[in-house]
Each structure stands twice: as structure tokens, then as C-alpha cells.
Amino acid sequence: MSDRTFDAGDVTLERVREYVWEIPQEGAMRAPARVLASEALLEEIKEDKTLEQITNTTHLPGITNYAICMPDGHQGYGFPVGGVGALDAETGCISPGAVGYDINCGVRMMRTNLTYDELQGTEEELVDSLFENIPSGLGGGGIVEAGVDTVDEILERGVDWALEHGHAVEEDLAHCEDEGVRPGADADRISQKAKDRGKNQIGSLGSGNHFLEVQRVTDVFDETVGDAFGLEEDQIVVLIHCGSRGLGHQTCNDYLRQIEQQHQGLLNQLPDKELAAAPAGSQLAEDYYAAMNAAINFAWVNRQLIMHRTRKVFERVFDRSWEEMDMHLLYDVAHNIAKKETHTVGVGPEGRPVRDGEAVDREERELYVHRKGATRAFPAGHPEVPKAYRDVGQPVIIPGSMGAGSYVLRGGENSMDLTFGSTAHGAGRLMSRTQAKNEYWGGDVQQELEEQDQIYVKAQSGATVAEEAPGVYKDVDEVVRVSDALGIGDKVARTFPVCNIKG
Numbered sequence: 132m133s134d135r136t137f138d139a140g141d142v143t144l145e146r147v148r149e150y151v152w153e154i155p156q157e158g159a160m161r162a163p164a165r166v167l168a169s170e171a172l173l174e175e176i177k178e179d180k181t182l183e184q185i186t187n188t189t190h191l192p193g194i195t196n197y198a199i200c201m202p203d204g205h206q207g208y209g210f211p212v213g214g215v216g217a218l219d220a221e222t223g224c225i226s227p228g229a230v231g232y233d234i235n236c237g238v239r240m241m242r243t244n245l246t247y248d249e250l251q252g253t254e255e256e257l258v259d260s261l262f263e264n265i266p267s268g269l270g271g272g273g274i275v276e277a278g279v280d281t282v283d284e285i286l287e288r289g290v291d292w293a294l295e296h297g298h299a300v301e302e303d304l305a306h307c308e309d310e311g312v313r314p315g316a317d318a319d320r321i322s323q324k325a326k327d328r329g330k331n332q333i334g335s336l337g338s339g340n341h342f343l344e345v346q347r348v349t350d351v352f353d354e355t356v357g358d359a360f361g362l363e364e365d366q367i368v369v370l371i372h373c374g375s376r377g378l379g380h381q382t383c384n385d386y387l388r389q390i391e392q393q394h395q396g397l398l399n400q401l402p403d404k405e406l407a408a409a410p411a412g413s414q415l416a417e418d419y420y421a422a423m424n425a426a427i428n429f430a431w432v433n434r435q436l437i438m439h440r441t442r443k444v445f446e447r448v449f450d451r452s453w454e455e456m457d458m459h460l461l462y463d464v465a466h467n468i469a470k471k472e473t474h475t476v477g478v479g480p481e482g483r484p485v486r487d488g489e490a491v492d493r494e495e496r497e498l499y500v501h502r503k504g505a506t507r508a509f510p511a512g513h514p515e516v517p518k519a520y521r522d523v524g525q526p527v528i529i530p531g532s533m534g535a536g537s538y539v540l541r542g543g544e545n546s547m548d549l550t551f552g553s554t555a556h557g558a559g560r561l562m563s564r565t566q567a568k569n570e571y572w573g574g575d576v577q578q579e580l581e582e583q584d585q586i587y588v589k590a591q592s593g594a595t596v597a598e599e600a601p602g603v604y605k606d607v608d609e610v611v612r613v614s615d616a617l618g619i620g621d622k623v624a625r626t627f628p629v630c631n632i633k634g
């Protein structure tokens with residue numbers, strides 16, 4: 132290893148510049164692969180199949196510029212979690228595996244005007260009430276149990292449905308990515324089996340790494356942006372992390388199976404069948420895109436209902452209205468999506484995308500930007516950033532583990548050039564769930580968090596707590612440091628857990 136290369140065993144990465152490493156294009160690769168990480172993070176990333184998976188991703192038709200692995204990258208299903216791949220929307224493809232099973236597994240942050248001092252003494256009552264009132268865990272049970280017609284409305288209308296039915300206010304839509312509704316969503320492209328799985332889960336956390344966490348703001352690094360986001364030190368905020376539940380999982384599974392049957396020729400060209408993709412322009416690509424958009428809407432409604440129920444819990448515990456506590460949505464960001472976006476890319480001979488430093492023309496292209504375990508991070512001035520934040524950049528929310536801080540960033544000025552307007556989505560796992568359960572005991576983790584850090588955790592089972600123990604995750608501070616240094620997501624504020632409920 133030298134200061135120009137990093138030896139990861141089966142692959143050697145070449146240093147492009149600080150925190151940017153490249154796996155050169157060779158063989159059947161259609162582009163290079165890039166990893167955005169410090170050497171400390173690379174030491175962890177190389178321990179699983181992340182580097183193999185991001186290299187495999189470059190075999191997808193239409194891959195533009197390079198496949199990208201974020202600082203929180205770890206092994207996923209075919210496509211690494213923390214992966215970004217921009218595939219040409221005319222000549223490329225769309226891949227359900229590169230989106231993920233939990234479509235629009237995302238996070239939203241709600242701010243309040245409560246201070247940590249005001250909350251102290253209520254922690255146990257608050258965590259108990261949240262756990263009792265917000266459905267969590269595997270299987271059914273949600274805030275709203277719906278018939279098929281209602282599910283179809285949610286799939287096509289998104290958070291606008293929640294507004295009409297009293298579960299949202301106008302400002303919630305204005306502060307949600309895409310205003311809480313994806314155009315082109317088609318409920319008819321979602322199978323009946325998926326709808327049946329989702330109809331009793333609307334407004335539920337689910338299990339695994341999904342959670343609702345009450346946090347306090349410990350640091351504000353950029354006061355101007357912090358003020359625009361409505362954040363200040365010692366303030367209480369609420370973070371909600373969940374997705375499209377069984378409906379999204381079934382939708383991914385449905386389309387993977389169909390693609391395997393109908394597009395075997397493309398599948399045979401790929402090094403991993405988990406990257407199964409439908410060619411752009413095919414009926415199956417159009418159907419999956421419409422179904423995925425519908426599942427995105429479902430997930431946004433899911434988080435909206437949980438947030439609205441959280442407002443009601445706070446009203447009871449603190450004996451005042453949620454409006455008096457200024458419990459407004461700061462922002463909601465989506466992970467596990469592929470969106471048609473227009474980006475300016477370098478184009479070389481015969482229209483091929485090019486690498487840094489080559490003398491080329493630049494043109495706008497429509498791309499399927501796959502962000503699997505990655506966050507959109509559009510900079511200041513981008514027209515898709517909500518008006519309230521357009522002057523400072525899109526809010527980006529980066530959850531840490533139960534025992535570590537989380538971060539609020541803003542889209543950095545280099546994100547469009549380096550990452551198709553993307554950054555990391557969390558700390559990123561170090562251990563599999565099985566390994567975590569072998570190494571940690573949930574009750575011990577729970578007790579230690581309460582005694583040492585004054586963090587109150589309630590979950591459906593000790594196994595869930597063990598799976599999400601702080602030691603299971605990478606160092607979120609290091610992940611965010613790299614994002615900030617690269618200018619793809621700039622630090623605004625840090626938060627620390629107070630109460631946490633899990634499935």
C-alpha cells in the first residue's frame with residue numbers, strides 16, 4: 132500500500148484525491164467504481180462484499196460516469212447499501228435490487244420548541260406512551276387499517292391523502308421531499324398480495340433498524356443554516372425512521388421475479404443475478420417505476436401518520452397543543468429509490484460518459500439515479516429544494532446508532548458534480564444481525580444505555596436491541612466528517628438520543 136493506493140485484498144483502489152478512491156474500469160466493467168471514504172472507513176468497508184458489489188454494479192447497462200459507494204457503505208442485496216448508480220433512462224436500465232426491498236426506507240425529523248431541561252423527568256412516561264401508541268414490530272397492526280380503495284388512494288396520492296383525512300397540515304407537504312407525492316405512481320402496478328400485506332401496516336414502524344427517537348440538539352455548527360432549519364442547541368427534536376413495510380418488500384420481490392423471467396438475456400450479462408434489471412423503455416421497466424413510485428408514496432404516508440400520532444402523545448404528556456410546542460416537520464428524506472433526474476454529465480467520443488480530467492463536452496441527460504441507503508443532497512439554489520430551504524440547501528438527516536449522535540447536514544455545493552446530488556444515509560453497519568445477536572445481549576445494552584448515557588430504550592424484544600447495539604455500527608462522526616470534507620453534505624447540527632422505541 133502507498134499513499135496512492137489502498138490494498139483491499141482482491142482489489143486495489145487508486146487514490147483520485149483525498150477521500151476519493153477508484154476501482155479502475157477493466158474487463159466487462161462499463162465504468163470505474165468509486166468509494167468515498169477515509170482509510171479508517173476503508174478498513175471496515177473491505178471486510179465484507181461491498182467492494183465486490185460496487186464493482187459488479189458497473190456492469191449494468193447505461194451506468195454513467197462511475198458507480199459510487201458512500202462512506203457508510205456495507206454489503207447489501209446485490210447492490211451495496213450506501214450505493215449510488217446513475218443509469219441512462221433511454222439506453223440503460225432500472226434495477227429493483229439497486230433500489231432495495233424496503234422502498235423509501237427514509238427518515239424525517241420533527242422539531243419542537245421544548246428544551247432538554249423541560250423534558251427531563253418525563254423520559255419514562257414519554258417512552259412508554261410512544262411505545263403504547265405507535266405500532267411496531269413484525270406483522271400487522273397500524274394506526275390506520277384500510278380497505279383496498281383506501282390503499283389505492285394512498286399509493287397514488289401520497290401525503291395529500293393524509294392531509295385530506297386530518298393526519299397532516301399543509302406545511303408537512305411543503306417540507307417533504309417531492310412534497311410527499313411521486314408523479315407517475317400507479318396503484319394498478321402493485322400486486323394484490325402487496326396491498327394485502329400493507330393495508331394493516333399503515334402507520335407502523337416495523338422492526339429491524341427502524342425506530343422513533345426523541346433527541347436533543349447538542350451542537351449547531353452553522354448558525355445561519357441552523358436558523359433556517361429552525362435548530363438551536365438544547366432543543367428537543369424527534370427522528371422517525373421507517374419505510375414501506377410489507378408492501379414495499381413484496382413489490383420488490385414481485386418485480387425481481389418478473390425481470391428474471393422476462394429479461395434473462397440481460398441477466399446473463401451481469402455478474403450477480405441480484406442486480407436483475409429491466410431495460411429502459413421496456414414495459415416492465417415502466418411498470419416497476421410506476422409501482423416503485425406508489426410504494427414511495429405509501430412510505431411517506433406511513434411516516435406522516437407516525438409523526439401525527441407522536442404529536443398527540445406529546446400533547447398528553449406535556450399538556451399543551453402540538454402547535455404550542457411548534458412540532459413542525461423539518462424535512463423528510465427518502466432512501467432506497469430510483470428517480471428520473473436530469474444531470475449534466477461529461478460526454479466523450481461516441482456519446483460515452485467520461486472520467487475526470489478528460490477534455491469533453493457536457494450535456495444534460497435523464498438518468499435513473501438509484502440511491503440505495505443513500506440520501507439525496509441537493510445544494511442551495513436547486514429548484515427541487517423546498518422554498519423554505521432553497522437559499523441554504525436541502526436538509527439531510529444522518530441517523531447514528533442508539534448510543535451515538537445523529538446529524539443534520541445540508542446538501543453540499545460539490546454534490547451534483549461528485550455524487551449526482553447524494554450523500555450517506557447513516558452510520559452503516561459493521562456487523563450482520565446474526566453476529567450482533569451473538570455478541571450482545573439486549574437487556575444489557577438497554578441497561579447500559581440508560582445508566583451511562585441517560586437514553587431510555589423500549590423495544591418489542593431484546594433481540595432487536597442487540598441487533599442495533601451501538602457497537603454494530605460504523606463511527607457516524609467519521610462518516611459525516613468525510614461527507615463534509617468532500618462538500619457533498621455539510622455539517623449543520625448534531626443531536627443525541629433521549630428516548631428510543633423500536634420494533
